[in-house]
Amino acid sequence: MDAQAIASLFTRGDGSYLCARWGRPIVPVVFGCDDATLAVMKGAIEAVVRLAGHSMAETDPELGANLMIFFFRDWEELVEVRDLDRLVPDLMPLCARLSAEGANQYRLFRFDQAGAIRAAFVFLRVDAHLAEVPAEVLALAQAVQIILLWSDTAFRAHPPLVRDEGRTILRPDIAGVIRAAYDPVMPPVARDASHALRLAARL
Structure with missing residues (x-):
């Protein structure tokens, strides 16, 4: 995942960039x-x-x-x-x-x-x-979507979870972004798209 793809995860519908962690x-x-x-x-x-x-x-x-x-x-x-x-x-x-x-x-x-x-x-x-969604899939999807402040359009085209050998797992690229965003040297909140370049460098 390159910087442009990462930036799209935190660029809101109005064009503003915002990434925040806990x-x-x-x-x-x-x-x-x-x-x-x-x-x-x-x-x-x-x-x-x-x-x-x-x-x-x-x-x-x-x-x-x-x-x-x-x-x-x-x-x-x-x-x-x-x-x-x-x-x-x-x-x-x-x-x-x-x-x-x-x-x-x-x-x-x-x-x-x-x-x-x-x-x-x-x-x-x-x-x-939602009643048809397995509990473990619903739980993982919600956990991923609250660990960072993603944009309102982040997962509209591609959900954060994928099927792999019969199991539902977190996409490896999204897992990498989460780890990078919580790197201690990264800021807890960023409003400039250059932040995506720093995330990309840590993947």
């Missing part, structure tokens, strides 16, 4: 799934965090948990979650919009003063399509 250990919590799915979700997150060379923790001193994953059947259910509207701005109109669009997933990030990721919220509406 600035603190990740503390996940999962709502609305059974114990088996919970174990798969946390296992996938741990695997991607290890790949990045980042860390996890038992608790976040500010938020308690800073990665919240919700499984549900209808967007209206989120409006009833206690205190969620304090964490997610404009929750009610957001849910109304996503419901009207027929969306089955949505990710929301919050950032610290330096611009690094401080929290992420993952909303998964289990419709007929």
